[in-house]
Amino acid sequence: MAIGVLLQKKFNFQLTPVVKLITYCFMPAAVFLNIYQAEFDYSLLGQLFLYLLLFTAGTILLGNFLAKVLHLKRQESAALKNSISLMNAGNYGLPVSQLIFSANPLGVSIQIIIIVFQNLLTYTYGLYNLISTSKSVVEILKEILRLPIVHALYLGIGFQLLDIPLPTFALVPLEQLANAFFALALFLLGAQLAHISIKSFHRVIVWSLLGRLIAGPMLALLIILLLGIDGVMAQSLLIASALPTSRNTATLALDTQVVPELHAQIVLYSTILSGGTVTFVIYLSMIMF
Structure with a gap:
């Protein structure tokens, strides 16, 4: 992210082509491999999915309730709802899980299932919140079905369930694309933040942080x-x-x-503050369970 800020200030890149490259190339490869290479413990899926449905429904209801109470504009409302219900389960959550549960693969397996669930939620509910601000339901469905990420999800699930082996000539370039995704996505976020002028702390950011980092664990x-x-x-x-x-x-x-600047600020602040809140929740989970 820091490199993204520095290089954007120096060269002033056009970010739209970078976004297209991530959305239509690197991101589908990363999602497909996350699902395809996952080692699931299917005996826990029933209880786990019940939890995920209840937790997701709770965060969605919380986001919608706050948006109505605060009388937000449609675009601000979309930012608030997405920031509370969608979490960084991949390149943040997975390394944390691998660190904590290095001696117990069950913890990592659960985190991988959460990644799959969050990917589905992001490109259905999350995308709906964004494009519903200017498009009809039919147009929204067409937009979603055209996204390569949706096809990558279905293919990943299909290859995983049917246990279809992927040949090396396909696996190696997919891994290279997936590895590039994490770096380029963080670089893009830094570039987005390079020219943001933070003159005030928008109230949406405050409620997003409270909803994601405090209300979520509760x-x-x-x-x-x-x-x-x-x-x-x-x-x-x-x-x-x-x-x-x-x-x-x-x-x-x-x-x-x-409102891309508002979204970028929410991601930035929540990522920085999570260093303290996630550490506390890890400590609490070890004491309680």
Whole structure:
């Protein structure tokens, strides 16, 4: 991100082609491989999906409630709702999970399932929030179905369920594209932030941070206790609930031109502050479960 800020200030890149490159090339490769290479523990899927449905429904309801109470404009409302319900489960959550559960692969497996679920949520509900500000339902469905990310999700799930081996000549370039995605997406976020003038702290940012970093873990803890989830699964789910806002919200906002600066600021602040909040939630999860 820092490199993105510095180079953008020096060269003033046109960011729209970079967004297209990420959306239509690097991101589909990363999502496909995340699903294709995942090692799932299918015995836990029932309880896990029940938790994910309840947690997601809770964050969506919270975002919609706050947007109505605050009387936000449609574009600001989209930013608030996405920032609370969509979290950075991939290049933030997965390394954290691998660090904490290095001796227990179950925790990492759960995080991978969360990544898949969040990818589906991002490119359905999240994309709907952005393009519904200017398009009809039919146009929204057409936009979603045209995205390569949607086809990558379906293909990844199909290859995973059918256990179809991928030949090396296809796997190697896909891995190279997926590895490039993480670096380029963070570079793009930094470039977006390069010319942002933060003259005031927008109220949407405040409520986004409270919803994602504070209310998210509180809701997760309540659901975990109600469902009687314990052990590594409870730890993994509680830690995942505290992750910052997904970087993809800023990428999609720039692609659709829905208050991209506001989205980028939310991602920036939530990522910085999550260093403290995620650390606390990790500590709490180890004590409680």
